[in-house]
Amino acid sequence: MQTLTINGQDYQVNAPESMPLLWAIRDLIGLTGTKFGCGVAQCGACSIMIDGTVVRSCSTMVSQGVGKNITTIEGTSDSLIALRQAWRDNSVPQCGYCQSGQLISAAELLDTNENPTDDDIDNAMSGNICRCGTYVRIKKAIKEAVELKKQV
Amino acid sequence: MKRRDFVKIFGLATGGLLLGCNVSADKVVVNTLEDGISFVPNLFIQLQKDGTVTIVVARSEMGQGIRTSMASAIAEDLEADWKYVTVQQATGDAKFGNQNTDGSRSIRTLLKPMRKMGAMARSILEQAAAKKWNIAASDCKAENHFVVNNTTGEKVFFGDLVEEAKTIAIPSDENIILKDKKDFKYIGKKVVRGIDMEDFLHGKANYGLDARLPNMKFAAIARSPVTFGSVKSFDTSEATEITGVEQVVQLDRLIPPAGQFFGMLGGVAVIANNTWSAFQGKNNLNVEWESGINESYDTEKFKEKLISRIHNKAKVVPPFKGSIEKAFKNADKVIEATYTMPHLAHAPMEVPNALAWVHDGQCDVWAPVQDPQTVQAEIAHFFGFAIEDITINVMMLGGAFGRKSKSDFVVEAVALSQKIKAPVQVVWTREDDIQHSFYHAQNAQYLKGSLDEKGKVTGWLHRVAFPSITSSFKPMSNYIAGFELGMGFTNNPYEIENIQIENAKAESHLRIGWLRSVSNIISGFGVNSFVDELAIASGKDAIEFRLDLLGKDKVSTAASPHPFNVARLKNVLIEAKKLSNWERKLPEGHGMGVAIHYSFYSYVATVVEVSVKSEKVKVENIYSVLDCGMYVNRDAVINQMEGAAIFGMSLTMFGKISTKNGAVEQSNFHDYQMTRMIDAPNIHVHLVDNDEDPTGVGEPGVPPVSAAITNAIFNASGKRVRSLPLSDHGMV
Numbered sequence: 001m002q003t004l005t006i007n008g009q010d011y012q013v014n015a016p017e018s019m020p021l022l023w024a025i026r027d028l029i030g031l032t033g034t035k036f037g038c039g040v041a042q043c044g045a046c047s048i049m050i051d052g053t054v055v056r057s058c059s060t061m062v063s064q065g066v067g068k069n070i071t072t073i074e075g076t077s078d079s080l081i082a083l084r085q086a087w088r089d090n091s092v093p094q095c096g097y098c099q100s101g102q103l104i105s106a107a108e109l110l111d112t113n114e115n116p117t118d119d120d121i122d123n124a125m126s127g128n129i130c131r132c133g134t135y136v137r138i139k140k141a142i143k144e145a146v147e148l149k150k151q152v
Numbered sequence: 153m154k155r156r157d158f159v160k161i162f163g164l165a166t167g168g169l170l171l172g173c174n175v176s177a178d179k180v181v182v183n184t185l186e187d188g189i190s191f192v193p194n195l196f197i198q199l200q201k202d203g204t205v206t207i208v209v210a211r212s213e214m215g216q217g218i219r220t221s222m223a224s225a226i227a228e229d230l231e232a233d234w235k236y237v238t239v240q241q242a243t244g245d246a247k248f249g250n251q252n253t254d255g256s257r258s259i260r261t262l263l264k265p266m267r268k269m270g271a272m273a274r275s276i277l278e279q280a281a282a283k284k285w286n287i288a289a290s291d292c293k294a295e296n297h298f299v300v301n302n303t304t305g306e307k308v309f310f311g312d313l314v315e316e317a318k319t320i321a322i323p324s325d326e327n328i329i330l331k332d333k334k335d336f337k338y339i340g341k342k343v344v345r346g347i348d349m350e351d352f353l354h355g356k357a358n359y360g361l362d363a364r365l366p367n368m369k370f371a372a373i374a375r376s377p378v379t380f381g382s383v384k385s386f387d388t389s390e391a392t393e394i395t396g397v398e399q400v401v402q403l404d405r406l407i408p409p410a411g412q413f414f415g416m417l418g419g420v421a422v423i424a425n426n427t428w429s430a431f432q433g434k435n436n437l438n439v440e441w442e443s444g445i446n447e448s449y450d451t452e453k454f455k456e457k458l459i460s461r462i463h464n465k466a467k468v469v470p471p472f473k474g475s476i477e478k479a480f481k482n483a484d485k486v487i488e489a490t491y492t493m494p495h496l497a498h499a500p501m502e503v504p505n506a507l508a509w510v511h512d513g514q515c516d517v518w519a520p521v522q523d524p525q526t527v528q529a530e531i532a533h534f535f536g537f538a539i540e541d542i543t544i545n546v547m548m549l550g551g552a553f554g555r556k557s558k559s560d561f562v563v564e565a566v567a568l569s570q571k572i573k574a575p576v577q578v579v580w581t582r583e584d585d586i587q588h589s590f591y592h593a594q595n596a597q598y599l600k601g602s603l604d605e606k607g608k609v610t611g612w613l614h615r616v617a618f619p620s621i622t623s624s625f626k627p628m629s630n631y632i633a634g635f636e637l638g639m640g641f642t643n644n645p646y647e648i649e650n651i652q653i654e655n656a657k658a659e660s661h662l663r664i665g666w667l668r669s670v671s672n673i674i675s676g677f678g679v680n681s682f683v684d685e686l687a688i689a690s691g692k693d694a695i696e697f698r699l700d701l702l703g704k705d706k707v708s709t710a711a712s713p714h715p716f717n718v719a720r721l722k723n724v725l726i727e728a729k730k731l732s733n734w735e736r737k738l739p740e741g742h743g744m745g746v747a748i749h750y751s752f753y754s755y756v757a758t759v760v761e762v763s764v765k766s767e768k769v770k771v772e773n774i775y776s777v778l779d780c781g782m783y784v785n786r787d788a789v790i791n792q793m794e795g796a797a798i799f800g801m802s803l804t805m806f807g808k809i810s811t812k813n814g815a816v817e818q819s820n821f822h823d824y825q826m827t828r829m830i831d832a833p834n835i836h837v838h839l840v841d842n843d844e845d846p847t848g849v850g851e852p853g854v855p856p857v858s859a860a861i862t863n864a865i866f867n868a869s870g871k872r873v874r875s876l877p878l879s880d881h882g883m884v
Contacts, residue, residue, distance in 0.1 A: 016395035016429060023428035027370070032362035033355015035550070037501050038582040039431070042821035045501055073355035084353045088345060091787045094795055095215030096352035097359060097501040097550030126830040129821060131501045131551045132215045133798025134791065135832035 002066050006031065007075030015062040022046045022057035024065075025072060033073040033100050037129070044128030047101035048072050054108040056127075071107075073100035079110035082149040086141035094132035102128050106142050110149060116142070168200035169314045171276070173269045195265065197226060197273050203236045203297060203311035210248035211258045212522050213241070213348070214500075214549035214556070215795075216850045217788035218258050220347045224338040225263055225784050229270030229331050232310070233297035234338070239347050244524025244544030252523040254557050254666075256752040256848025259784055260714075263846050271330050275323040280316035281308050333843070340841075342787035348548070360520030360547040361579065363507040368575040370427045371568050372434035373403065375419035375588050378443040378814035379662050380405065386420050390436040396429025397422055400437070401571055406534055406563060410626050413530040416563040417588060423572055427579050434581075449661035449814040451594055455492055458596035458658060462490065462615040466656035469637060474650030476600075479611025483602030487689050491599070491678045492875040493858075495809035496592035498667050499824060502550020503585045508565035509575035514541040515566055520549040522557040530559050531566055553668040553799075558590050586824050587816040590665025591809055593618035593658075597678035602650075607690030609701055611650040616641055618674060619660035630657050632671070640675025640855065645721055645750055646683070647703025661814065668799060669854040672751040676855025677862075680747035681874065684863040694746050694863065695729050714753040714781075714847055721748060721755045724777040724840060728757035731838050732775040741765055742772065743868025747856035752848025755779040755840075758797070758856040760833075762864040769865055769883045771801055771833040776853055778837070781844035793837040793853045800857025802827040805884045807877050825879070 004011045004024065015024045025031050025048070034057055037045030041056035048057045049071040050064065071077065083106050086092075093099045102125070109116055109124040116124070121142050130138070164170050173195040196208040207223045219239045227237050242248050250261075274294045281299035282289040291302045298307040338344050351357035376382060388400040405418035422433030480486055506519035515537050521527050524544040531542050549556055565578040580588075595618035602611035620636060622629035632655050634642075642653050667673070687697035699722055708716040725748050728734075734744065741763050748757045761773040774797040783789045806825035810817045818824040862873040865883075878884050 016426075018432075019426075019428045023426055027426040027428070030364065031355070032358075032364070035359075035501070036361065036427070036503070036579075038821050040582070040820055040822070043501065043582075087353055088349055091342070091346060091349075091791060093215075093346070093349070093352040094217070094791055095213075095501070095549060095551045096348065096357050099352050100355045103353070122830040126828045129501065129826045129828060131499060131553075131799075131826060133795035133802075133827070133832075135798060135827075135829045136794055136835050137791065139829065139832075 002062055004029070004062070004065050004070060005068065006070045006072055013062070019062055020058050021048065021060045021062055021065050024062045025057060031072055031074055035097055035100055037098065044101040044105060045098050047104040047128065049104060049108060052108070052111060054105055071104070073103060077107060077111070078149060078152065079107040082145040082152070083107060083110065083141065085148055086145035089144065090137045090141040092134050092137040092141050094134055098128060098130045102130065102138055106138070106145070109142065110145060116146060164198065166200060167314065168198055169317050171197045171269070171273050173272065195269050197230070197269060199310060199314055201311045201314050203309060204238060205230065205232050205236050206238050206240050208242050209239045210242035210251050212253040212546055212549055214253065214522065214552040216792060217346060217785055218253070220344060221259060221784040221788060222262065222266055223347055224344045225266040226270040228336060228338045229267045230273050231294035231296060234344055236297055241546050243546065244528045246525055251525050252557070254522055254554065256851045259846045260753065260848060263782070263784065267330055268328055271328045272323060275327050276317050276320045277310055277313050279320045279323070280313040283320070284308065284313070284316050339784050340782065340786055344785060357548050359502050359550045360518065361502055361505045361550070363518035363547055363577065365507065365509060365575040368507065368577060369398065369423050369425060369572065370430045371421045371423050371576050371578045372430035372581065373419045373421045373564060373578065373584070374434050374437050374439050375417045375584065376441045376443065377587065378441065379446045380417070381441045381443045382418065383420060384440040384442045386440065387438040390438065391422055391433040394429050394432045394436060396424045396426050397433040398425060399423045399572065400433070401568060403564065403567055406567070408625070409533070412625065413526070413533060414558045414560045414563070416560045416567065421568055423568070423576065430579065431581055443814055446661040447814045449811050451494060451810040454594065455596065458617045458656070459490060459492065461656040462596050462598040462617050466615050466654040467631065469642060469653050469655050471642060472652065476611045476613050476650045476652045479602045479650040480600070483610060484605040485603040485689055486600065487603070487685055488598070488600040489682055489685055489874060491597045491681055493595050493674060493677060494807065494876070495594045495662065496667055496803055496807045497586050497589040497809050497824060498553040498555035499585060499826070500549070500551030500553055500555055503580040503582060504555065504561035505577060505579045506562040506565035507575060507577040508562065508569040510566060510569040514543070516543045516545070517562055517566065518545040518547055519562050520547045520552070520556055521559060521562065522549065522552050523559070527559040527562050530563060534563060535566055535570060554666045555589060558665055582821070583819045586809070586818050586820060590624060590663045592667035592673065593664050595674045597674065599678060599682040601682065601686050603686065603690055607692055609646070609648050609686055612644070612646070612648045613652050613654070614641060614644070614678070615654040615656055616674070616678070617656035617658040618671070619658045619664050621664050621666055623660035624663050624665060630659050631655050636671040639670055639672040639751060640679060640749065643716070644679065645716070645718060646701045648701070662811070669751060669851040672749060672851070672855040673803070673858070676747065676749045677858040677876065680749070680856060680859030681862060684745065684859065684866065685872070695725060695734060698725060698746070698748060714845055716750060720779050721750055724748065724755045724757040724779050727777040727838055727840065728759045728775055731777060731836055732759035732761070732773070734759065739763070741868060743864045743866070745860045745863025745865070745867055747860040747863065749852070749855040751852045751855055754847040754849065754852040756852050756856055758860045760860040760864045762861060762868055764865060764869040767883055769878055771831070771861060773834045773836065774857070775836045777840065778853065779840035779842070780847045780849050780852070781842060782846045783839065783849065786839065789839060789849050790837045792849050794835045796853025797835050797857055798827050798832060800854045801861070804858040804861050804876055805878050808880065
């Protein structure tokens with residue numbers, strides 16, 4: 001048995017050795033907001049934060065999450081609150097499937113960079129594929145979220 | 153016989169009110185109860201006493217925003233306050249009419265009946281209020297979830313009219329009055345927050361992959377690398393060593409009957425108690441495959457074969473116009489060009505998946521499907537269930553682009569659940585998705601055109617070859633179907649005296665399917681590239697040349713629900729010229745290109761600005777103008793056009809599925825790449841406002857993108873790209 005702390009709550013899991021966090025979170029714990037997209041850290045749909053750092057959960061072992069604070073899309077933070085508002089204001093999602101990962105990647109950016117430049121945004125977000133093609137809106141929403149967060 | 157009652161009022165167990173309406177396509181089908189015809193409503197509005205309005209949506213949500221658009225179209229004429237509006241996803245059921253979410257047709261065919269349904273409900277509520285106040289209905293007016301007494305100003309809440317409404321007779325047609333356009337609050341506006349927005353933002357939206365049942369199993373299937381290959385032998389010893397793996401099951405291929413359904417490829421399935429173990433088990437299988445008839449398929453060789461075929465006379469298809477021989481003989485200049493594009497895979501972010509549970513003589517499915525009724529019919533065909541014993545729960549689709557119209561992944565789940573007698577979710581890996589798709593067809597086009605001494609186009613020969621979608625339904629279909637040629641080949645919009653369209657043979661060696669915009673992608677690239685080459689040969693401006701070539705304003709007389717109007721195509725081109733500031737001076741190394749395309753009854757012009765530095769292309773700006781007639785959710789339409797620009801860019805820059813020895817070479821996003829944010833251009837969208845009937849939105853934005861990019865590359869660098877993708881030329 002391993003204990004995973006996700007969004008402040010403890011979960012006991014009995015994960016097979018070598019199981020990535022993605023599947024422990026989705027299949028064993030039942031938090032399905034974190035998405036499977038490629039399985040090889042190419043698309044970012046499975047992004048989560050471990051102690052504030054974004055990782056691709058499809059390629060991160062369960063053992064790497066034990067004893068750490070894991071944040072998934074079901075969680076919240078000042079950055080996520082600002083980002084969600086900007087996402088609403090810009091009607092960002094189409095199918096919505098990649099947006100969990102997009103929001104988590106954007107949250108790390110806002111947590112660590114008070115004034116991201118366009119290049120900072122591109123670099124932080126280019127590991128996340130959106131097949132619907134909402135990049136223009138994601139970028140605009142991130143810039144607005146930066147301002148919203150400052151107003152709080 | 154009275155034939156005007158198209159709505160029935162039902163009481164709900166909760167004390168609410170249910171209005172059921174029967175609509176078919178864009179017309180209202182009238183069933184009166186007195187006829188003895190059973191009334192089968194297919195559009196529902198529920199009103200609860202707390203004011204909640206629930207609208208049943210029978211189309212699949214895959215990012216186009218249909219749940220929001222349908223609900224807001226009804227809410228408009230109902231005078232509903234958006235905060236009380238919710239939607240309920242319909243299961244697959246013939247009573248809902250056509251549920252196939254495909255062909256950019258939902259709003260085109262359903263806007264009118266949805267609005268009428270809303271207006272009907274509004275009329276009932278106004279009459280209910282009139283009865284309550286004992287005044288004439290004409291003195292009552294619905295306003296934002298209340299009915300107002302015009303004389304006294306008194307207001308009554310919609311929810312408080314439920315009981316009274318149950319006693320109201322069905323309004324006659326003349327009492328169903330649609331709102332005037334000037335009073336619209338939702339249609340054509342951006343005021344509505346997407347119905348699924350909060351779920352998207354909190355990871356709560358339920359996609360197919362999120363379907364869960366107690367004690368469900370998870371399955372991954374190894375399929376033959378060569379299409380339609382079969383299992384020769386397999387060894388499960390290393391697979392069953394994986395923790396969580398429970399059993400290994402062989403699945404035979406199911407071949408659909410000619411003309412319908414999709415069947416399944418068959419293979420070896422690993423059943424586990426979690427997805428990861430199923431994936432690992434599949435990787436650990438040792439399967440020996442019998443490759444079969446497609447073993448020698450090599451897309452590079454096939455490309456050469458297609459090119460040699462289109463360089464020779466092929467099957468001439470209608471319409472025939474004039475004589476190209478004469479035109480070419482009398483020409484001042486003759487231009488010819490050959491264009492090729494590879495196979496493509498849809499690669500929706502959510503892989504194909506389905507949860508099925510066969511139990512007690514019934515079959516329950518939870519899956520992200522575009523066409524639930526075909527799934528139902530297909531399950532009935534292959535497994536012998538009665539239609540009424542099959543329930544298709546339509547989950548949210550994490551992208552689809554045509555892939556989820558094909559129900560092979562559901563058939564797999566049902567076959568497995570039947571075998572193992574447990575609920576089981578089949579999950580495709582990304583590798584499975586890229587390597588076992590229903591592919592957009594590899595293609596080749598040869599165009600030859602003649603110009604007179606004034607630079608006017610006098611002759612046009614267009615020869616095309618690609619394996620047809622029909623081949624997936626009828627083996628040995630070696631020529632392009634009429635519906636595919638009708639996507640930009642035989643309905644060429646230009647006014648040219650002598651035109652000949654020819655179709656050369658192309659066999660299929662993979663499953664061929666439709667992908668967002670279908671063969672419009674092929675014609676959009678070929679026709680727009682070649683017109684550009686003609687414009688350059690004539691020495692004219694690319695936009696002026698096209699406006700001239702489109703000829704006089706006229707509306708097509710061909711039978712069509714929305715006849716082609718060349719003036720609208722010219723208009724989007726003129727608007728794109730303005731939007732892109734076409735004649736502006738560009739920075740060093742930059743170039744602009746233009747393309748236009750008519751598809752799904754909508755008109756699109758796209759201008760692209762690229763920069764080319766050391767042979768590398770960067771798309772700087774995409775300007776797209778869409779005329780889709782009346783639209784519902786303005787912002788969702790713009791979002792679709794932005795997405796179409798990126799979709800078109802991805803296939804232009806990177807899109808290539810190739811095969812060696814019959815097997816697909818690409819496997820995941822590292823070698824089947826997508827445009828990412830770092831490469832995303834600025835995208836500028838303009839929507840034409842008019843009162844024309846609503847037409848397609850989801851697909852029409854894609855076809856012009858490729859040629860607009862390659863035309864811009866020529867403008868920037870003088871290099872003409874005639875084969876896609878750009879990554880084959882080292883340009884990305």
